[in-house]
Amino acid sequence: MDAALRAIAVFLEVLVLTGIIYCVLNGVRLAALDFGIAQRFSRPIVLFLAAVGSLLVVFFASHLSIFYPSY
Amino acid sequence: MDFWTGQLSYIHDVFKPIIIAVLIFSPILLAAFAVGFYRRLALWRVGRSDSRSGNVLARVRTTLGVALAHLRLLSEAYPGWMHFLIFWGAAMVIVGKLIRLFSYPVGIDNPPQEVFLYSSLMSEIGAVVIIIGGLLAVYRRYVLKPSRLDTKPDDTLIFPWVFLILVTGFLIKGYRIATSDADPTDWATWSPIGYGFSKIMATFATDYRDQILVWHRVVIHTVPAFLFGIYVFITRSRIQHLWLSPLNIFFRSLRPKGELVPIDLENAEVWGASKIEDFTWKQLLDLDACTRCGRCEDNCPANLSGKALSPKKLVQDLREHLYEVYPYPVKKPAETRRDMLSEVITEQVIWDCTTCRACQEACPVYVEHIDKIIDMRRNLALERAEFPESAQQALMSLQSRGHPWRGTTATRTDWMADLGIKVLSEDSNVDVLYWVGCTAALEDRNMKVAIATAKIMQAMGINFGILGVEETCCGDPARRMGDEYLFQTLCQKNIELFKGYGIKKIVTTCPHCFNTLKHEYPQFGGKFEVVHHSELLADLIRQGKLRLGSIQGMKVAYHDSCYLGRHNDIYQQPRQVLDSISGLTRVELARSGKRAFCCGGGGGHMWMEEPAEQRLNVRRTEQVIEAGVDVVATACPFCLSMFEDGLKAKEKEDSIAALDLSELVVRALTGQPSE
Ligand code: SF4
Ligand code: SF4
Numbered sequence: 001m002d003a004a005l006r007a008i009a010v011f012l013e014v015l016v017l018t019g020i021i022y023c024v025l026n027g028v029r030l031a032a033l034d035f036g037i038a039q040r041f042s043r044p045i046v047l048f049l050a051a052v053g054s055l056l057v058v059f060f061a062s063h064l065s066i067f068y069p070s071y
Numbered sequence: 072m073d074f075w076t077g078q079l080s081y082i083h084d085v086f087k088p089i090i091i092a093v094l095i096f097s098p099i100l101l102a103a104f105a106v107g108f109y110r111r112l113a114l115w116r117v118g119r120s121d122s123r124s125g126n127v128l129a130r131v132r133t134t135l136g137v138a139l140a141h142l143r144l145l146s147e148a149y150p151g152w153m154h155f156l157i158f159w160g161a162a163m164v165i166v167g168k169l170i171r172l173f174s175y176p177v178g179i180d181n182p183p184q185e186v187f188l189y190s191s192l193m194s195e196i197g198a199v200v201i202i203i204g205g206l207l208a209v210y211r212r213y214v215l216k217p218s219r220l221d222t223k224p225d226d227t228l229i230f231p232w233v234f235l236i237l238v239t240g241f242l243i244k245g246y247r248i249a250t251s252d253a254d255p256t257d258w259a260t261w262s263p264i265g266y267g268f269s270k271i272m273a274t275f276a277t278d279y280r281d282q283i284l285v286w287h288r289v290v291i292h293t294v295p296a297f298l299f300g301i302y303v304f305i306t307r308s309r310i311q312h313l314w315l316s317p318l319n320i321f322f323r324s325l326r327p328k329g330e331l332v333p334i335d336l337e338n339a340e341v342w343g344a345s346k347i348e349d350f351t352w353k354q355l356l357d358l359d360a361c362t363r364c365g366r367c368e369d370n371c372p373a374n375l376s377g378k379a380l381s382p383k384k385l386v387q388d389l390r391e392h393l394y395e396v397y398p399y400p401v402k403k404p405a406e407t408r409r410d411m412l413s414e415v416i417t418e419q420v421i422w423d424c425t426t427c428r429a430c431q432e433a434c435p436v437y438v439e440h441i442d443k444i445i446d447m448r449r450n451l452a453l454e455r456a457e458f459p460e461s462a463q464q465a466l467m468s469l470q471s472r473g474h475p476w477r478g479t480t481a482t483r484t485d486w487m488a489d490l491g492i493k494v495l496s497e498d499s500n501v502d503v504l505y506w507v508g509c510t511a512a513l514e515d516r517n518m519k520v521a522i523a524t525a526k527i528m529q530a531m532g533i534n535f536g537i538l539g540v541e542e543t544c545c546g547d548p549a550r551r552m553g554d555e556y557l558f559q560t561l562c563q564k565n566i567e568l569f570k571g572y573g574i575k576k577i578v579t580t581c582p583h584c585f586n587t588l589k590h591e592y593p594q595f596g597g598k599f600e601v602v603h604h605s606e607l608l609a610d611l612i613r614q615g616k617l618r619l620g621s622i623q624g625m626k627v628a629y630h631d632s633c634y635l636g637r638h639n640d641i642y643q644q645p646r647q648v649l650d651s652i653s654g655l656t657r658v659e660l661a662r663s664g665k666r667a668f669c670c671g672g673g674g675g676h677m678w679m680e681e682p683a684e685q686r687l688n689v690r691r692t693e694q695v696i697e698a699g700v701d702v703v704a705t706a707c708p709f710c711l712s713m714f715e716d717g718l719k720a721k722e723k724e725d726s727i728a729a730l731d732l733s734e735l736v737v738r739a740l741t742g743q744p745s746e
Contacts, residue, residue: 009272016238017291023232024295030225031298034107036399060287069275 010064017060025049088289093172096297111359114397117404121351123322133437134320143435146665147366149211156204163197164237166190188261195244195264198237205230219365219383226309232299239292245269246288312362316436319360322353323437328428329586329638331445333594334555343449343553345412347393348404350443357438358390367430367440372669372687373423380423382430382440388415389443412447412455421447422459425687426551426674427633432665448553462552465678469557473543474509475678483507484539486518492525493536499572501536503528506588508581509544510677510708516715517708523733524580524604530740531611535578541568547583550591552675559595562587566597576600578607580733582634582641582707583673589639603635605706605732609644612651619739621654627735628660628700630691630714631667632707645706648732652739660698668694670717672709683720692717695727706732 029045037045136142141158145151170190209230212220245268248258258266326332334342344350367382368374374381392415396404409415424444431440451457458466465475474483484494486507493501505528511521528535543561550558569577577599579585589601611617629649635641642664649657662668671687681687692714695703705711714729 016235016242019231019235020239020291020295023228023235024298026228027232027295027298030228031103034399063287067275 006068010061010068013064013068014057014061018057021053021056025053088286089172089293092290092293092297096294096300100297100300110399114393115352115355115359117348117397118350118352118355119348121353123324123353126325129325130321130323133323134317137320137435137437138317143433146433149207150364153204153207153211156200157208160197160200160202160204163193164201165197167192167194167197191261192263194240195262198240199264201233202237205233217365217369219369221363221365229310232295236292236296236299239288239295241265241268242272243288243292245272246274249274309362312360312436315356315360316362319356319436319438322356324353324439324442327590328431328640329634330590330594331550332442333559333591334449336556336559341450342453342555343451344443344446345450345454347389347396347411349450350389350446354439354443354446355393357443358386358393360436361386361390361438362436363387364435366433366435367438370429370433370666372427372429372671372690373425375668376671376685376687376690378423378685379417379419385416385420385440385444386438391415412451416447418451418457421451422462422679424674425633425669425671425676427669428637429633429666429669432637445551445553448551449555450553452553453556458552459679461678461680462675465548465675466552466554466557469544469549469561473561474513475544475548476509476513477678479513481513481515481518482540483512483542486512486521487525487537487539490522490525490529492529494539495536495572496539496541498536501534502576503533503535504569504572504574504577505535505537506545506577506579506581506584507537507542508579508584508708510712511580512542514708514712517711517731520580520708520711520731520733523731523737524578527608527617527733527736527740528578531616538568545584545587546591547587548675548678550587551673562592562595562597566592566595569597569599574599576602578602578604580604580706580708580731582632582639583709586634586638603639603641603644603706605635605641605645605648608732608736609647612648617736619652619736620742622652622735622739623654625654625702626656626658626700627702627704628658628695628698629663629704630660630670630695630710631663632705632710633667633669633673635706636667637665645704645732648736649704652735655735655739658698658700660694662694670705670707670710670713672707672713677709677712686717686720688713688717689720692721692723696721696723700727702728702730702735704730704732704735 026049029042029049032045033039033042133142137144138158141151141155144154167190170186171194211217212222212226241264244262244265248262248265248269249272251258255266258269336342341349347355361383363383365383367386368384371380371382389411392409392411396408398405412418412421421444424441426441426445428441431438434440452466464477468477469475492505495501495504505525507521511517511524525535543564545565546558546561549555549561577588579588579601580603582603585601585603588597588599592599608617612619627649629645631637631642631645635645646657649655660667668691669687670691671681676687683689692703695714695717703714705714708731711729711731715724718724718727718729
């Protein structure tokens, strides 16, 4: 796999993962609110989940860059 | 079978995490659904009781009809087919995946296993179908933006979420194919999309293949899928209609469409609804089941004429109020709350409704708007004595003179002078009671309809009579204006009168009287055979007794009365009558049949003042003018009066005539106008 194609492939996979993480965490936020967590905690929840999401994206991006085949 | 054996080397690596995820998340999903369901149940149960359990077979039939065959939904092509694609695509994916998952315990190298091959193909086709339906939905919601749709952030989230779950499904399959040694032709047959993905995917060295990469590819697919399930089942998302809609359809009303539920005036703790708890559990379920699709709003004549009422908003406002009064967890109601009949739903909105039923006929999940509106009116009328001024005057006239036509000097027998019609107080030996109704008896224009109908019955040799001065209002205006007490008084008085004369069969020209006598009098022990004159005429024509001549060169549009059409499903008979007149050309109005636009006279509006720019009859008259007809035919005295006024307002009274069916029949019989 040549370097340019590899970069594109990794980028696309990270993009899909980012989308998934965004949707999942948003779903967690909405479910939390529906389970009775007061609306005023919405912002701290968003900040917390955004931090978790960012860490996950970084993890997956680095993970994929290391493992993605280069042959 | 290469497709299967080729997957053998990695199938366990891929399936193991999926099975583990299923085992972990299924109980969580079930528990979350149970909690969410219990919460809803607790909310609905704050409402009053209502028996909705009878006739299970009919309930199941309709539920399946809407869910599987998309009854009602397909009446609008774009959103209907869009929903059809998403629903059936999802069904294919779910069934395909379940079968596929089943292959894990039973093994995949054990022919014949063709069913698994087809399940693989079915899932892929299903996913593509969902994506096509989803793209149609996105285009409609974000590009076409019909005004009836409102978009909340939760709605937007659904689209990328579903899309990504489907794409990651293809990714997993693509990866499995890329690492397989099976014959490529076989792959392309049973997994065409996954095969395509495999072509653009890199494969990993064996060391990594069974490791974390397999895991994360699987995990990013299954975990979001499960969380999506939880989100769908318990949150406010629009997609919770997956379970709420079938539930609501199952418990729909099986009463006759035009029938209102009576109040037990002696024992009811509250008359009508002034608080959210005064609604029944089913009325509260309605609020949750509304999908916010806006079809009701798009069909509501009041809304389309610029009035404050939007049936969709009414339902959503009540729902918001329910959740405001009973915040989670449902224990006791909030200590302070807004007044439902002034601050949540304004009085204006409550009185704007003509009870035309266009909203209910359009609603794909069978939400019942009219009962809620009438319940709120009942409370305003009976407990708060708050009415629009003009409604109050009509009710006072009903109370004191037995009819709502305040100011008329006519008597109930003026119209029949010299016609030789039997009056029951003088001769009760009749087969049929002609129930004239207040409007045909007392309003100048409509007296001609009574005359025409009587002449036809005489010509047909029907032995009929009328009640004359003994006739009082059937009670429809009182009931629809919320004065249930007055309605029940009138109703019981009439029933006694009918029974006193031994009446068995009643003919009437008014769809409102027809509906009330036929469906609402039995609630109080008054069971009679009630026939609308359009049914009678069609019947006489079918039997060959009534042979109509011709009316040359007349172009006619038939306007469906709401209480004849939507409330009683009488659409064909009036058309059959018109079609049997030769030389007459019948055309359909742009909105006709189930979608007919109300004339504006129902629900007591015949006697309520309306701002000139919001008059429904003017709107409907414009549609008649657009149709380019000579005559608008009706089978309802309210519609007739409304068109008379509308045509005058549009200065078209000289070029377009509003005529009742009976008047056209007389003209076809005699060659002369009916007067
Ligand atoms: S019954 Fe007619 S007027 Fe009333 S809300 Fe429904 S559509 Fe609108
Ligand atoms: S009440 Fe029915 S038609 Fe109206 S928005 Fe809700 S689901 Fe749609």
